[in-house]
Amino acid sequence: MNGIDVREAITQAHRAEWARVVAALTRRFGDLDIAEEAAAEAFATAVERWPADGVPPNPGAWLTTTAGRKAIDRIRRENKRDDKHREARMVYDDDPPEPVGAIDDDRLRLIFTCCHPALAMEARVALTLRMVAGLTMPEIARAFLVAESAMGQRITRAKAKIKAARIPYRMPSAEDLPARVSGVLAVLYLVFNEGYLATGPGTDPVRRELTAEAIRLTRLIRVLLPGDGEVAGLLALMLLTEARRPARVSAGGELVALDEQDRGAWDTALIAEGHRLVRERLAAAAAGAAPGRFQILAAINAVHTSARDMRDTDWSQVLALYDQLVRLDPSPVVALNRAIAVAELDGPEVALAAVDRLESRLAGYHAYHATRADLLRRLGRGREARAAYDTAIGLAGNTAEIAALTRRRDQLP
Amino acid sequence: MRYLFSVIHDRPGLATPEEDAAIDVFNDRLQAEGHWVFAGGLASPGTATVVDNRGGAAMVTDGPFLESKEFLAGFWIIEAADLDVALRLAAEGSKACNRKVEVRPFA
Structure with missing residues (x-):
């Protein structure tokens, strides 16, 4: 096995085994600090040893065993100083060895x-x-x-x-x-x-590194809690959002709104997986399970990712889902997003009236002003649109979003 | 593991008869389930006296050590296996006495 393969094996093992090693050690030693440090030392040892000794047949078991030894070494060192309490815990650790199935x-x-x-x-x-x-x-x-x-x-x-x-280390x-x-x-x-x-x-x-990590962890929770509808809903929501990432920032570094995205660039595999999860939850809802917030958001995203373009979008379906969401979560941000669907169905004037009602609660939120600006632009109220874009730009933090808002403002007649 | 539940309040006036009755029910439960260590309601902060004898000559001052909008109205000391158990009890205690409760472990 060459050096690149070993490095790849270590990266793989880190991704697959880190949480398992930390979790097993925390259970055994009852201490997050010891678990974290020993796990880190075990991976450092792997980096040192695997290139010479080869990758062990069961990397996870090797890492857990090595980390366990590192933890005991550390506890011994600390005991030599003074901590009798830790020694007691280690010597009288009478937890039975874990059956494999309980490690999850x-x-x-x-x-x-x-x-x-x-x-x-x-x-x-x-x-x-x-x-x-x-x-x-x-x-x-x-x-x-x-x-x-x-x-x-x-x-x-x-x-x-x-x-x-x-704070206990157990299932709630x-x-x-x-x-x-x-x-x-x-x-x-x-x-x-x-x-x-x-x-x-x-x-x-x-x-990408944060969206990928969030998806990976949500997949893990999904494996651990397969029956939980909101876990499935959140995973679907993330997948259907992540699927659009390739079309989300233009070559010029601007955030691209949904209506202007190149839908051909969307990730069809992620969309298919997200749709499967949404269908699973729809079936559960039909059988009487009340969908939570993430499941409804996932369903909204499923409608968007099913449409060939903005006009082809089933906006009445989107609005019905937002109505359902508002009942569950009456926050002004949900009401703002609902207004965007209203604009497509009933026109920008009706939507603007709904958005304006949110002013007292959303005046400090850039998306409120950006949404208003777009609606005012569509209504031909250029001067007000410009002012709203200015406010949105002042409040926004994301560079690509600022670039997109700036262009829209500068393109006003 | 022992926890101190501090009852935090921001208005004058002691517990109402209804609140007292609910607190009694909660206390009975704490005792029946083995969580009870000690508890008490306090008179208003205006009745406090602060004594400082660090310097050898005891200084006596009228009033609480800290003038603040929120004050300690009472407390429970409870025994619980872990914070989850303590938080669940605190939620019930807060409901019973109709006041906020701070949960803090003994060192």
Whole structure:
């Protein structure tokens, strides 16, 4: 096996096994710090040894065993200093050896711990990317435009709280489960959205590494919780959104709106997979399961990705889905997106009236002003449209979006 | 694992009879299920006195150590296996006493 193959094997193993190794060690040693550090050391050892010794037949087992030894080494070192408590835990670790099938549950435990509602949202995101996705501290810091030391502190503080407040490492109780699953999905959706429309000017406008990571983690949750409709819904929503990514930024670096996208560039395999999931949820809904927010959003995206072009879109279907969503989530952002469908069905004037009603709540949101600007432009109210574009440009953070808004403003007659 | 539930309030006035009754029901449950350690409601912050004897001569000051809009109205000390259990109990406690509850582990 040559060097490139070994490197590829290590990358593969990292992607496939990191969460499993961290989860198994956390269970065994009851400590996220030890688990994280030992897992990192095990992968470093693989980088050192595999090129000479060859890739082991079962990389996951090799990594878990190696990491376990590293953890025990570290605990011994610390015990020599003073911590009798840790020694007791290690010596009297009477957990039976894990049957293979239960290891997946460990990963789920790890995810629920990292996304615990007692942690701040930004800490949940950082912990999940580090402990579950295996991103390095510099990678996470870069992803959220935070200094590495600040990101390190955020993760350290979160781990300290988990330990001191005893945030449990186990499946939530049945009564807590729906709320806890939606907490996990909120973290993944946030990571995905930051990748799909980066909020800051200091990064690429669309960040493949974050959308890919969010999809990978959601796929994992889907494997672990196959019966959960919202998990399927979020995965479908991500796939159907990601499918449009190739058409989303023009060669000139502008964000391309849905009506101007080259639909031939959309990823048909992702669309097919997303549609399959949406059909699965539609069947469940027909059998009486009330769809949640992500399932409805996925269905809206399924309508868009089924249309050959903007005119071919089944807007009455889109509007009906938004009506359903508004009942579930009466937030002004949902109402704003609903108004866009109204514009296609009842014209820009009706839509503008609906949008204007949201002013008090959305005045600081760039998409509110961008939507208004587009509607005013379609109504031929150029001066007002220009002012709305100006406000939107001032509030927007994404460079490609600013470029698109600027062009639209400059093309006003 | 022990947790302190601090009852946070921002208006004058002690618990109403209805709130007291709901708190009694909640306390009975804590005792029946083995979570109970100790609990108490406090008189208004205006009744507090602060004593500072760090310097050798005890300084006595009328009033709470911190004038703030929100104050401690009472507390529970409970025993729970982990934070999930504690948070669930805190949700019930908050409902019973009709006030916010801060959950904090003992070190």
